[in-house]
Amino acid sequence: MAKVALVLSGGGAKGAFQFMAEKYAREVKGYNWEVIAGVSVGALNGVMLAQKKYQRLEEIWKTISNDQVYTGGLNVWSAIRVAFGAKSFYGNRPLRELINRDVEPNKVTVDLRIGVVSLRTGEYATYNAAHPDFKRLVLASTVMPIVWTPEDISPALQDMIDGGLRNTSPLGDVLDAEPDEVLVINCNPSKAPRMPEPPRNILDIGRGSLEIALNEILVNDIREFARINELVRQADEFNRANNLTDDKRFVPRKTDGTPFRFYKLTLIEPDEMLDDTLDFSRSAIQRSMERGWEKAKAVLG
Numbered sequence: 001m002a003k004v005a006l007v008l009s010g011g012g013a014k015g016a017f018q019f020m021a022e023k024y025a026r027e028v029k030g031y032n033w034e035v036i037a038g039v040s041v042g043a044l045n046g047v048m049l050a051q052k053k054y055q056r057l058e059e060i061w062k063t064i065s066n067d068q069v070y071t072g073g074l075n076v077w078s079a080i081r082v083a084f085g086a087k088s089f090y091g092n093r094p095l096r097e098l099i100n101r102d103v104e105p106n107k108v109t110v111d112l113r114i115g116v117v118s119l120r121t122g123e124y125a126t127y128n129a130a131h132p133d134f135k136r137l138v139l140a141s142t143v144m145p146i147v148w149t150p151e152d153i154s155p156a157l158q159d160m161i162d163g164g165l166r167n168t169s170p171l172g173d174v175l176d177a178e179p180d181e182v183l184v185i186n187c188n189p190s191k192a193p194r195m196p197e198p199p200r201n202i203l204d205i206g207r208g209s210l211e212i213a214l215n216e217i218l219v220n221d222i223r224e225f226a227r228i229n230e231l232v233r234q235a236d237e238f239n240r241a242n243n244l245t246d247d248k249r250f251v252p253r254k255t256d257g258t259p260f261r262f263y264k265l266t267l268i269e270p271d272e273m274l275d276d277t278l279d280f281s282r283s284a285i286q287r288s289m290e291r292g293w294e295k296a297k298a299v300l301g
Helices: 012-029 041-050 054-063 076-083 092-103 134-141 202-240 281-300
Strands: 004-008 033-039 111-119 122-129 160-162 181-185 264-266
Touching: 004 092, 012 041, 012 181, 012 202, 012 281, 033 092, 033 281, 041 054, 041 111, 041 134, 054 264, 054 281, 111 134, 111 202, 122 264, 134 160, 202 264
Parallel strands: 004 033, 004 181, 033 111, 181 264
Antiparallel strands: 111 122, 111 160
């Protein structure tokens, strides 16, 4: 049976699209994940899938609201707090409580990798359920700078934030597991993001700028993956056409000398931008879920 890896991007409330696309792939098309990598909301969806808490994940997305994710907002009081040293405009206590309640590391049954970035060093790292602070690392992977306060986990893990800042779609995190197929579910389209209306405040400007930067990372990552995949395919075709023996075969190699291999890549992403990252209203979530199901159906058949 083919070994399949699932890659889940970030996107806040847009994770509802991801939830339904994965549900279609698993329930309708029979996909079974042996490796899961996620950042931001992809870390949340990923850890629930890795625990096989499918019903609970569906319940969360079908009942979620803004006040179940964050507190506060962009107002006079939060601006005063920031002026006096606060590190964010919002609080994430409800999300922290949800993670503490629903994430049980001992129930993770697949190879799960959660991506987090250190604001201090700028470095990206992945962690699995064996880490003693795994729950806090899952929370840290969701922390959008300015929106929420960076997470101080331990002396070695200070100011940890959203893994999506370095790895919008953590495709590279699963390749060492050598899957036969990689299914990537992104919450944003590959096309450049467009604002539906002019920015209303500094938070809109910050989020809009971040989405542009993350889109560029996403496009470059997918393009580079596809380029290497094509080189491997062409090399294999050349070797077969010329009946080359193993010692004479042309094999594209990484800088460390190990050979690249071909991976079947399946990409599911929305055609257009979904609703706002922090819009957990029922109408926005429902729209994203409907689009996720329909897009997965269109891609997977």
